[in-house]
Amino acid sequence: MDASPRAHFTTDICVIGGGPAGATIARKLAQLGHQVCLIEKDTFPRPHIGESLTPGILPVLDALGLRQTVEQAGFLRANQAIIHWSSRAERHKTGEGEPGFQVDRGKFDAILLDAAREAGVRVLQPATVRAPSQPINGEWTLDVLPAGQEQAQVVKTRFLVDASGKHGLLPGKRQRTSASTLALYGYWHNVKFNSPETRVEAGANAWYWGAPLPDGTINACVFIDPKEGKAGSPEERHQTYQQLLAKSTLLQHCLSGELRSPVRVCNAGSYYHDDPVGDQFIRVGDAALSIDPLSSQGVQTAMLGALQASIVVHTCLTLPNNRILAQQFYRDRQIETVSRNAHWAARFYAEQDRFPDASFWRQRARPWLVKAASLDEQETLLIPAELKESTRVQICKQATVIPTPVIQGHVIVEQPALSHPLLERPVAYLGNQAILPLLASITRGDSAQSLLQKWGKVQPRARAAEWLHWLWVNRILVTYESSAAR
Ligand SMILES: Cc1cc2nc3c(=O)[nH]c(=O)nc-3n(C[C@H](O)[C@H](O)[C@H](O)COP(=O)(O)OP(=O)(O)OC[C@H]3O[C@@H](n4cnc5c(N)ncnc54)[C@H](O)[C@@H]3O)c2cc1C
Structure with a gap:
């Protein structure tokens, strides 16, 4: 010091x-x-x-x-989680690739x-x-x-x-992006968790999260609406926490162990x-x-x-x-x-179907922050038709090029980028390829095959195919409408 x-x-x-x-x-x-x-x-x-x-x-x-x-x-590494949430989904979720x-x-x-x-x-x-x-x-x-x-x-x-x-x-001013939520949690000893997986469970008016830590301690956490559980004084908190844990299928056996910490409370709302x-x-x-x-x-x-x-x-x-x-x-x-x-x-809260009418779940099953989408909702949900080599394409009318701040090296600079209502943000590069020259190389009515040939002359064909796929699924490229058809 x-x-x-x-x-x-x-x-x-x-x-x-x-x-x-x-x-x-x-x-x-x-x-x-x-x-x-x-x-x-x-x-x-x-x-x-x-x-x-x-x-x-x-x-x-x-x-x-x-x-x-x-x-x-x-640290512990588990590539599975035990999830009691939706009656339709599997209860053991295995992650792909390396675990966290x-x-x-x-x-x-x-x-x-x-x-x-x-x-x-x-x-x-x-x-x-x-x-x-x-x-x-x-x-x-x-x-x-x-x-x-x-x-x-x-x-x-x-x-x-x-x-x-x-x-x-x-x-400064904060904007809330979720219903008010409190987390009550405590650290338990002498509890047998047979495996290192995280446990997640939906309750009637709460959800539960529990996981073993590297030293064998279990953190068991209950998320509640502040209106639905008394948690003001340490005694109230303790009582509310124990009552809620007793209702959990996955975490109730913590109660037969030893609580080695006070029951802690913190604000778990988003903002x-x-x-x-x-x-x-x-x-x-x-x-x-x-x-x-x-x-x-x-x-x-x-x-x-x-x-x-x-x-x-x-x-x-x-x-x-x-x-x-x-x-x-x-x-x-x-x-x-x-x-x-x-x-x-x-979306995840909405998947919970065991307590469909509880206000706890209904309040959380809609996003508090909705980004305006200018494409018709129906249209965004449709998966684009399969792109055949013979399909003739054109750039979507809603695609525009706008100047956008991007990271270049260790600083922010301005670059032209592709903007489209379906893109989460303007895109300046596809991998290492600047997007503007790519768009400039597309002529109205080009077939998918001719684009692959054009790009395949300067890039491996697999990369050219990736670009084409990306432009198609993100609706930057759409089916060509001849002037007669328009
Ligand atoms: C109930 C709950 C469960 C969560 N579970 C997970 C999870 O499983 N996985 C996950 O990834 N995230 C989880 N999170 C979120 C995660 O804990 C935080 O997002 C993360 O800790 C944020 O890191 P931070 O560095 O911003 O803040 P913090 O980790 O809180 O660090 C802030 C630091 O600032 C210090 N500090 C504060 N005031 C001062 C001051 N005046 N002077 C000097 N120092 C100060 C504090 O001592 C602290 O060390 C959970 C959050 C909650 C509420």
């Missing part, structure tokens, strides 16, 4: 919070050559909810150069924070940042209180990263911030947005968002003329993440 009373120092970038999001952005920005200080209030390892990491974490760990370290840390992890978050978060230190980040820990006031003359002044000391030290910084988790340190980024600040991880825990993807979402944020901050500091573009890029990615997750969660 390198803090002294009333010490005063200046840094280019200050990150508040050393969870997955804070450690990720700090490491990346230090690797990009910035002077970074990170302040974390707790001593690590510390407990944290969010122990189930899906395989989607693997590419994120690759991008950080930490996959091997995490793989060697001794069942981690001890204390240890996982400590690995990430050590990796930030190793990249040159100056870490003040344990030390708490008090609510920062607005920057003066382009500089934030932060009061930082090292644990066990009475006097705060002062840290000055040009750029502030709020990675302080759900409570968020910077003020996003209206202003995730400004000229001198950025919010990352749960400080920016929170998705439904049903997906078990909060950690990977926080880390992926932090990787994107590192490029945005790097652009703002090194290419100030692209500042607005970089901010737009970040806002777009945040809204996309929220929208995709809200739709996914609503």
